[in-house]
Amino acid sequence: MDTYDHLSLERTWQERWEAEGLYRSRVDWDKPKHYALTMLPYPSGDLHIGHWYAMTPSDARARYMRMKGNNVLFPIGFDAFGLPAEYAAVQRNIHPAKWTYENMDRMRTQLRSMGAMFDWEREAVSCDPDYYKWTEWFFKKMYEHRIAYRDEAMVNWSPTLQTVLANEQVIDGKDERTGQPVVQRMMEQWFFAITKYADELLSYPNVDWPEPIRVMQRNWIGRSEGAEVSFKTEAGDDIVVFTTRPDTLWGATFMVLAPEHPLVDSITTDGHREVVDAYRTAAASRSELERMEESRDKTGVFTGGYAINPVNDERIPVWIADYVLLSYGTGAIMAVPAHDQRDFEFARQFGLDIVPVIHPEGADALVEPAMEESYVGPGVMVNSGPIDGVETTDAKGRANPSVAAAIDWLEEQGAGKEAINYRLRDWLISRQRYWGSPVPMIYRSDGVLEAVADEDLPVILPEDLEFHGRSPLGESEEFLATTDSEGQPARRESDTLDTFMCSSWYWFRYLSPDLDSAAFDAEEAAYWLPVDTYTGGTEHAVMHLLYARFFVKAMRDMGIFDDTSAIMKQHGRDPAGLFDEPFLTLRNQGQVLGAERDGDTLVIDGDWRDGLLVASSVRVDAAAGPDAGAVVGELVRRTENVLQVATETGIVGVEVPEGTVVDISAIPGANDVHQLKPHLEVQRMSKSRGNVVNPDELVHEYGADTVRTYLMFAFEWQKGGPWDPRGIIGARRFIEDVWKLGTAVYTARSVESQATTDLRRTVHQTIAKVDSDMQEFKFNTAVAALMTLRNELLATMRSGSAEPEVWDEGREALLKLLAPIAPHITEELWRRLGNDASIHTAEFPAFDEAAARADTVTMVIQVNGKVRDRIDVDAAIGEDDAVAAALASSRVQEYLGGGEPRTVIARPPKIVNVVI
């Protein structure tokens, strides 16, 4: 019996599986299919522990599905376009393509070290021309179907990234990637009309998605019901506003336009033009972030213009203010200060009229000068002409009687109409960047836009360009100069497509990554689509996952699945509803966070200066008492050479001047202040924090099987948690025990039938447990059940008390059940046991319910709900016998003291509660 050598064993099997094509997936209409998909990585350079945490449990689930009899497709690829490649080009003078392809080479090796069942022959790389040819083709299709369009709009411009960004990529006024502020600009850009699908995106037909993701998407889409009302200005323009509260129109005392609103110029009177222009200039120069960081104090200026409230012909002033956003609704609001807090604050700030139109239920009528805040609760409409006396509630839209009455009245009068507004904006898909798929459009010299002809796709990214800050595409005459369909000189579009467009269809490309005649092969699609389980992080809730859903719906409507549908029907598969949603089941893993770590205990001497200790010597000494130096305590934070030290009396600041003696006995040689380790809290891993866990090192030291097992065991998968560097040893011990069991020769010594039955019961209970846990993504309890089986098998091996056949059955079950989790060691041991075929093609062990069922169980006896005794009873015990057994218990007799119980509640064979 040789020892367990994870390094050579894992390498050997990875090579053999690949050589044997074990994970090639082919269409087979005689078998049920399962398309398991894990989010494809961006080739950032190195695979981190988060990739392992996302992918290896997904792989285990895919392997489990395979052993359960499914024909499984589990592909992988790279989301390979994106800005980091351009950064590398600028900063390190490496071409984005070179940087990306080199990173992918390294990551492929790392991905292979996982031992995942990826079908590498289906790999798709989004920056390959034969991939982005089809990204361009999809764009063109969208353009032809008027889903893609070019328009001028207020957009997010990132000065740092030198490009525009989609709304979804801006968080708190900062770009999602680098956290730098973005500014609002009016620009002409390319959009996808995702808002056409807003309503359909709100429902999730026949899919099993986590509720939190659905909620995030619903909030993002932000459907509001209300009305559009048109106000006439004195200058003769119409100002259309959207409101969810048309019932409060009679309380509208002024209007506010976004500073960028197109009507501002014509409304503004000459006397006010100077202040208005100044305000608009100031608003334009502020980033979203600055607008938000400023206090919520309302700012704004009067335009000098007036509009007429269509419900009561009141003349109301028109203001501009930056609390009204051009990008939401119509960019203009009617202000009802009595019943909207923002309008209320604005009115108070500038002394505008406040007219209450809701009489709160059961309270005094609102009186304007006394109001301290707006009133938004239920009540009865007052001062509201035709809807006076109508009840108003907390309900939204037409469900609120006053809103319904107001809408009906407005429509009768022709002053407004019912309307639905969405927070969702159309998807801005053009980017002023180089490393992306070119937008396949041409600007003819006569100003007409023209799509590049199909036979000329893809528009290839030129490689021989210089990289500085901005995209070199717009400056490359060679790239820009082209001819249109009539041979006239024309200019190419120099924008590229958002990389989220590449990832909005990649799972189709996996079906046939080499196909030259279409984006995907309809024969493959008819069998494999849709994706059955999709796994990945929640960070894509309103980006990738929303775009992907939109994309599939648009593809469906453009007839792209027509061939696929026809082939499905030929095979007797009903295509109805199969192209409405891309991913049937979605599961999100949590995040592995950095481990908590104590800071060094420091002993510092020096001189006090302005409450700060200027150190003359710093020493690390974990055993130091509180009086060992001027300051003694744990280093909680370090910023350059300034330390924050937690002492018994509080946090003390220490400055360590250059040249100060720093003594860290654990690190030989001369030390400096930068080697001191501060306290680390549990938080996301990042290089700058120094809490990154490197999976390559772990795999080298413990093996992929151990790393996989630990990642699946240590946390609830969908939750994640802080990495515990000590815990992995438990997984390693488990794997070593599996080796011990797998290579052991079992010798029966004193066989007892009870021990045999007990072992067999554990085996079959484990089968049932692992089966349901793998099905439900509960990997941690599946591993725990396998550890329990390991414990039993080891104990039985020592005692030799079970029949050899049963012990062997248990060992075989252990290997098969563990195979999806730890694929290498189980394969090795399986083959050593004399099996010719791979364990990964074996069937999942059959569950014998009779064997799993216990014949006797421990029944709990309670007295007044407290556990007082436990007795072993027949598992099939009836209620009367259970009660009799409980009352016969001497412990119960003690409590009864000869008396009778008031009542007895029996739930045999689990529990009997004797109530005295």
Next chain:
RNA sequence: GCCGGGAUGGCGAAAUUGGUAGACGCGACGGACUCAAAAUCCGUUGGGCGCAAGCCCGUGGGGGUUCGAGUCCCCCUCCCGGUACCA
């Protein structure tokens, strides 16, 4: 603020959905082996009281429903994620 998810031993976590709280693992402690250490093996391990049998307390806090609550209901605190002048 609003929406979502949480809070269980020293730590990561279990608990067939109202029925033995703490499975499984880490760590810790005691023992065996060893000249010694590591590794390995055996045992103990929620807190308190007790020689023991056993008793009391215990799932963020407070109330409630129930024969019985980690689980259901009401109120509160804190933590994590999302989102925010959204008309």
